[in-house]
Amino acid sequence: MANSSRKSEKLIELIMIACSLISVLTTLGIILVLSIDTIKFFAEVSFFDFITDTQWTPLFADKHFGILPLLAGTILTTIIATLVAVPVGISIAVYLNEYASKKFTATVKPILEILAAIPTVVYGFFALQFVTPLLQLLIPSLSGFNALSPGIVMGIMIIPYITSLSEDALRAVPKSLREASYGLGANKLQTAFKVMVPAASSGIIVSIILAISRALGETMIVAIAAGQQPNLTLNPLKSVETITTYIVQVSMGDVPQDSLEYRTIFAAGITLFAFTFILNNISFWIQKKYQNRYD
Amino acid sequence: MVQKNKSVKELNPEYKLESRNLNLFYGQKQALRDVSIKMSANTVTAFIGPSGCGKSTFLRCFNRMNDLIEGVKIDGDVLIDNVDIYKNEIDVYEYRKKVGMVFQKPNPFPKSIFENVAFGLRINGEKSKSYIEDTVEYALKQAALWEEVKDSLHKSAIAISGGQQQRLCIARAIAVKPSILLMDEPASALDPLSTTKIEELIHTLKDNYTIVIVTHNMQQAARISDKTAYFYMGELIEYDLTEKIFTNPSRIETENYITGRFG
Amino acid sequence: MVQKNKSVKELNPEYKLESRNLNLFYGQKQALRDVSIKMSANTVTAFIGPSGCGKSTFLRCFNRMNDLIEGVKIDGDVLIDNVDIYKNEIDVYEYRKKVGMVFQKPNPFPKSIFENVAFGLRINGEKSKSYIEDTVEYALKQAALWEEVKDSLHKSAIAISGGQQQRLCIARAIAVKPSILLMDEPASALDPLSTTKIEELIHTLKDNYTIVIVTHNMQQAARISDKTAYFYMGELIEYDLTEKIFTNPSRIETENYITGRFG
Amino acid sequence: MTRKPLFSIKMKDRIFRIYAIACTAFALIMLAVLLIDITIKGASRLDWSFFTNLPSRHPEESGIYTALAGMVALLLFTLIVALPIGILAGIYLQEYGTKNRLAKFVEINISNLAGVPSVIYGILGLQVFVRMAGLGNSILAGSLTLSLLIMPIIIVSTREAIKAVPDSLRQAALGLGATKWQTIRRIVLPASFGGIMTGIILSTSRAIGETAPLIVVGALAYVPFIPEGPLDQYTSLPIQIFNWTSRPQQGFIINAAAGIIVLLLFTFILNGIAIYLRNKWYKKTNL
Amino acid sequence: FKSYEGKINIDGSSTVYPLTEAVSEEFREIRPQIRVTVGVSGTGGGFKKFLRNEIDISNASRPISKSEIELSKQNNIGFIEIPVSYDGLAVVVSPKNTFVDYLTVEELHKMWSPESQRKITRWNQIRPEWPDAPLNLYGAGTSSGTYDYFTEAINGKAKASRGDYTASEDDNVLVQGVSTDVNGLAYFGLAYYTENKDKLKLVPIKVDQESEAIYPTDETVRTGTYQPLARPEFIYINVKSAEIPYIQEYVKFYLENAAALAEEIGSVALPSEVYKLSYERFKNLRTGSIFENKSIVGANLLNLLHEDAQ
Ligand SMILES: Nc1ncnc2c1ncn2[C@@H]1O[C@H](COP(=O)(O)OP(=O)(O)OP(=O)(O)O)[C@@H](O)[C@H]1O
Ligand SMILES: Nc1ncnc2c1ncn2[C@@H]1O[C@H](COP(=O)(O)OP(=O)(O)OP(=O)(O)O)[C@@H](O)[C@H]1O
Ligand SMILES: [Mg+2]
Numbered sequence A: 001m002a003n004s005s006r007k008s009e010k011l012i013e014l015i016m017i018a019c020s021l022i023s024v025l026t027t028l029g030i031i032l033v034l035s036i037d038t039i040k041f042f043a044e045v046s047f048f049d050f051i052t053d054t055q056w057t058p059l060f061a062d063k064h065f066g067i068l069p070l071l072a073g074t075i076l077t078t079i080i081a082t083l084v085a086v087p088v089g090i091s092i093a094v095y096l097n098e099y100a101s102k103k104f105t106a107t108v109k110p111i112l113e114i115l116a117a118i119p120t121v122v123y124g125f126f127a128l129q130f131v132t133p134l135l136q137l138l139i140p141s142l143s144g145f146n147a148l149s150p151g152i153v154m155g156i157m158i159i160p161y162i163t164s165l166s167e168d169a170l171r172a173v174p175k176s177l178r179e180a181s182y183g184l185g186a187n188k189l190q191t192a193f194k195v196m197v198p199a200a201s202s203g204i205i206v207s208i209i210l211a212i213s214r215a216l217g218e219t220m221i222v223a224i225a226a227g228q229q230p231n232l233t234l235n236p237l238k239s240v241e242t243i244t245t246y247i248v249q250v251s252m253g254d255v256p257q258d259s260l261e262y263r264t265i266f267a268a269g270i271t272l273f274a275f276t277f278i279l280n281n282i283s284f285w286i287q288k289k290y291q292n293r294y295d
Numbered sequence B, C: 001m002v003q004k005n006k007s008v009k010e011l012n013p014e015y016k017l018e019s020r021n022l023n024l025f026y027g028q029k030q031a032l033r034d035v036s037i038k039m040s041a042n043t044v045t046a047f048i049g050p051s052g053c054g055k056s057t058f059l060r061c062f063n064r065m066n067d068l069i070e071g072v073k074i075d076g077d078v079l080i081d082n083v084d085i086y087k088n089e090i091d092v093y094e095y096r097k098k099v100g101m102v103f104q105k106p107n108p109f110p111k112s113i114f115e116n117v118a119f120g121l122r123i124n125g126e127k128s129k130s131y132i133e134d135t136v137e138y139a140l141k142q143a144a145l146w147e148e149v150k151d152s153l154h155k156s157a158i159a160i161s162g163g164q165q166q167r168l169c170i171a172r173a174i175a176v177k178p179s180i181l182l183m184d185e186p187a188s189a190l191d192p193l194s195t196t197k198i199e200e201l202i203h204t205l206k207d208n209y210t211i212v213i214v215t216h217n218m219q220q221a222a223r224i225s226d227k228t229a230y231f232y233m234g235e236l237i238e239y240d241l242t243e244k245i246f247t248n249p250s251r252i253e254t255e256n257y258i259t260g261r262f263g
Numbered sequence D: 001m002t003r004k005p006l007f008s009i010k011m012k013d014r015i016f017r018i019y020a021i022a023c024t025a026f027a028l029i030m031l032a033v034l035l036i037d038i039t040i041k042g043a044s045r046l047d048w049s050f051f052t053n054l055p056s057r058h059p060e061e062s063g064i065y066t067a068l069a070g071m072v073a074l075l076l077f078t079l080i081v082a083l084p085i086g087i088l089a090g091i092y093l094q095e096y097g098t099k100n101r102l103a104k105f106v107e108i109n110i111s112n113l114a115g116v117p118s119v120i121y122g123i124l125g126l127q128v129f130v131r132m133a134g135l136g137n138s139i140l141a142g143s144l145t146l147s148l149l150i151m152p153i154i155i156v157s158t159r160e161a162i163k164a165v166p167d168s169l170r171q172a173a174l175g176l177g178a179t180k181w182q183t184i185r186r187i188v189l190p191a192s193f194g195g196i197m198t199g200i201i202l203s204t205s206r207a208i209g210e211t212a213p214l215i216v217v218g219a220l221a222y223v224p225f226i227p228e229g230p231l232d233q234y235t236s237l238p239i240q241i242f243n244w245t246s247r248p249q250q251g252f253i254i255n256a257a258a259g260i261i262v263l264l265l266f267t268f269i270l271n272g273i274a275i276y277l278r279n280k281w282y283k284k285t286n287l
Numbered sequence E: 001f002k003s004y005e006g007k008i009n010i011d012g013s014s015t016v017y018p019l020t021e022a023v024s025e026e027f028r029e030i031r032p033q034i035r036v037t038v039g040v041s042g043t044g045g046g047f048k049k050f051l052r053n054e055i056d057i058s059n060a061s062r063p064i065s066k067s068e069i070e071l072s073k074q075n076n077i078g079f080i081e082i083p084v085s086y087d088g089l090a091v092v093v094s095p096k097n098t099f100v101d102y103l104t105v106e107e108l109h110k111m112w113s114p115e116s117q118r119k120i121t122r123w124n125q126i127r128p129e130w131p132d133a134p135l136n137l138y139g140a141g142t143s144s145g146t147y148d149y150f151t152e153a154i155n156g157k158a159k160a161s162r163g164d165y166t167a168s169e170d171d172n173v174l175v176q177g178v179s180t181d182v183n184g185l186a187y188f189g190l191a192y193y194t195e196n197k198d199k200l201k202l203v204p205i206k207v208d209q210e211s212e213a214i215y216p217t218d219e220t221v222r223t224g225t226y227q228p229l230a231r232p233e234f235i236y237i238n239v240k241s242a243e244i245p246y247i248q249e250y251v252k253f254y255l256e257n258a259a260a261l262a263e264e265i266g267s268v269a270l271p272s273e274v275y276k277l278s279y280e281r282f283k284n285l286r287t288g289s290i291f292e293n294k295s296i297v298g299a300n301l302l303n304l305l306h307e308d309a310q
């Protein structure tokens, strides 16, 4: 009995380790799949050009392989989405948790989660046909295809990631902390931002990371509404192209698949991978540093 | 040693806290039944009674803490300084600052020890660093915790022992200098030495503060309170001078309860 | 009324619990210093001492509960029935079933009252519905909670009062019928009536169980324990028959601590 | 005396309340606009034949029969694979592996994976499942690819959900002699059910809407039959929608909108079940 | 699989997809026991699968490339190339644009050539009498066959294009873009113009200053009078599959019905002679591409097929 329960414990643990390792295998698989062609790519294109050239025109007669414009487009749209989603998403989470009635929260939270379920093609056309014309009323100089509109719409799409996960995290903070805060005369705002949010910081940060990751990986919205122009610019009023858009565009297009043109998507993919890797490491570092202090 | 409790003559004739025909429901369940009480300023009142009789619930009415629980219905009046605090115009936050509260379970914030005590000052918009530091030190000393934590003020409040945590919570409440202190079994997690200090603190404070304390410890009630209220099943059974309650209660239920316990 | 404590002659000569030169570190911080103690079977031992002195920490060593905290280093031996429980071959789970534990803060599971008590039986693979029901009733009665909850057995255990929660936790520990009971201030959240019942329960149980109880309440220690251990700053200062400790302690520190408190 | 701040504490609270209501309203209005827009465009095509017809070049005759069947099958296999693995991995990382290096490595890995664009999962699935494992253009290959895609969301939200379970509960269970696994299964998982459900809701939504990786691993556009097993060829509703949106005829655009309505209804129903369970649980545990 | 006699796996171009879908739909009526599936992974993706022997037929909106032919030889895969329809490319502007009456190939070149990047940015740089307004260009996504074809036809070299224009794989997006932009100009598949006539203004093309301005219509495209912006579309059949009876049946059916179905779905049928000659090719299992080493722009399919038959 004792022995068998010990054995099954061990077995379960092994199964769980195996499950966790699948994510490592996935990463390895991705790196492997990407690197084979990336290596072939860099046999023909110098790495230095790749990271310093300011033009990205692999599918033009005059070929340039500078990743910077795509990276700029990726960063720009992601930043816009984050600027929309983080303040709005967290405010909603706080509002639902601290201000609203239980009933309101129970209704609104799932409704907002629908936002994450709408196919991204829909968002793409929403950005192009609705948001862009609306923005043009405010900013006449805005071009029909730009980074701003898909960025905002992407932000709307990822709101539920932040709202739902953050609200769960806030909900998990022991009630006694909230009571302590109110007992000291703190109002809702102070209780929310001085006690609840810090106490739930780990979950909130995770929700933000997840949402940003989702924005980084998003394709269709940008493909439809940003104009697919690899401009090296951080001007949100201009048309841009992101790494993911480029990858989808080429991987589903007419480009022969054993060509240098096709291999660009692997080099671009690995760049995005490296970029998110660095980003994640930074946020992990911040999170750990913050957490270690009071857990 | 602790000074003697006040006799009826010494009691301030001014009523600081008052409830009138208070009924409280958690959804369907009635937790308080028609409770009316008047507590004088600058006195210590003890609430006693068996577990689940509504002591905590009643205490929390004076802080409108029950507002936070959904489905709570309150009926009747609660007055502080003769003002009905359940009236709409009342700014509940401003008002809670005048009423300090210490809870049954220690509930320090997941912040540093210093920040826990400074919290109340900061939310009041206090900016002066030296003032905050002085107040934190004062509050921690009052709560008999200063010596133990003065070298680790910036460490997490979560990593200290339960007793230390509870004293920290008392320090936190004291720091905002309220005029009323509600304490829900503040000493139930404390050892005798710390308890003595807290009890002494209560005695020091009661000249300027009105204190209500829930306790399971009859001796504690007897030692520190001027008046004692005995609750049973949501009802206020008897409320009188502590001396009277412990030596000569009018009601048989009170006597049974008190003597059910010895030494 | 509670029966008299055992005298030295009555104590079982068999040692149920023992520690030898136990040192425990939380990271850098030493919480226990060279603690050696032997506790007889079928006795009640009380651990007393000021807050933060290591009582809870030491108690948890007998349950290997400190294993769960990161950065804990343990040095020395802990024996139960003369078996070193920190040896590798020990099946810590099987073993924990023989050692019931009640914690300082009530920690009911977010399940129904019934399921809380039935939990220990279920994880032991108990399937018989009637046996489980009987045992739950038995345990709740023992913990003096049956009357209050018998009509709401399937309601959430989170919604009952603090005192009720703690008694529920005691019932939960009793339900698996352990031979050793470790209690970390089990009554600090209880009112006198419930406390009496629990104390009586402890007296009933001690004929068959070995009980260790941490308490801040000197009277409680005096009332219920056969032997008392006084801790200070992680050290075991004095360990003797309760009568002796409370009437004639050998060490001046113990005397100071005990008499620092009255009533 | 310190200078008086621009807004009093009370004002700030009011301002935030208004701002937060505005935020909530903003999100809800956006959602409403999207839904109304789609409904106006697509509702006219929503009749029974839309559900029972095979794909056709005539928009008004074209239906989603096979696409819907393919999507259901795809989702079913995806969840069967991803849920247990994702939840177990989440548990392992939170409950077992906090100390070791492996766990830290895996942790960073997972947030990386959440940011990998979905096409790249498609490329991986193509190499590993379609080609190396020889699964071809099958539902299984598609499901496995989607599983990898949504696993990070499940793992991360599972971890956060169990992290929130107080230690005192674990100690209580362990103190009663429960093994680590028993503690997890009987206490930790039930207590974190709500959070795990949120993860499932978000990840299912993600899996339902994906197009690009499925096209890469060989989901087809024209499949005039229902898949009969996990190794069969398939199409899926989002692919059908994607295909329709890029056709020139207005009729197909209407079809696409109608398809989106169905897709959303499908998501609602699934989410509805999950949300119902979550709310029931919120109530039960009285959190 | 119980009731099925055989399977035909088709994949590839999204441009050819509607035609193949229509053919398969009709084929299902007469041969319900044959399971035909069609995927859309782009011409490049289709060829990739085709050259790994994963599919029977590949849809292509451009002829097979040199490197792909190379690979087919390496992998020992024979293919039969069959043109199935024309895709006319329409050049359009916003209906609010009143001044554009026609455009010459020369002018289009001026707009789109790589040298014009950041230099030719206003309408009056194309023709001085046109207003001094910004010239906003919309065009095919750079990974599409349309892009390759347009650049070759207008700029003389495939992929030679300016980069500062709004690109999209999805022609509906381009329609949306140019229809609301008074200063816009776009090119995309003719069918997208036909379906959005009310939102767009079609621009006739002159091959040179002297010739007539031609509007793209089914007729002008099929007969080759609309030059140079019409490109043929193909299916490629694996030789081994071509030996299977039901696939032979399918291809025969395809060529018999392509003309009628092409009209229906909005692309342009080839001259009937081309279908006839193509079927001959197929029956004879004639492998290889008629475009090997030849430009596709302005190519006369009929001549090429005749040449090849010799
Ligand atoms: N998890 C931990 N990490 C680090 N230090 C700890 C931890 N738990 C307890 N300590 C420290 O170890 C010492 C002993 O703590 P313990 O909880 O055993 O005290 P105690 O005697 O039970 O006190 P109390 O009566 O207040 O419960 C204290 O100084 C405390 O701060
Ligand atoms: N949030 C709540 N929802 C529903 N019922 C509650 C809630 N809080 C308390 N109760 C019930 O109200 C009654 C009074 O509870 P209260 O906590 O005031 O008792 P108490 O006298 O403080 O007990 P203790 O001494 O155990 O703390 C109890 O029966 C309890 O079960
Ligand atoms: Mg209470």
Ligand SMILES: [Mg+2]
Residues within 6 Å of the ligand: B161, B162, C055, C056, C057, C104, C184
């Ligand atoms: Mg302790």
Ligand SMILES: O=P([O-])([O-])[O-]
Residues within 6 Å of the ligand: A252, A253, A254, E012, E013, E014, E015, E016, E041, E042, E043, E044, E060, E061, E143, E144, E145, E146
């Ligand atoms: O899908 P296409 O290859 O025709 O662009």
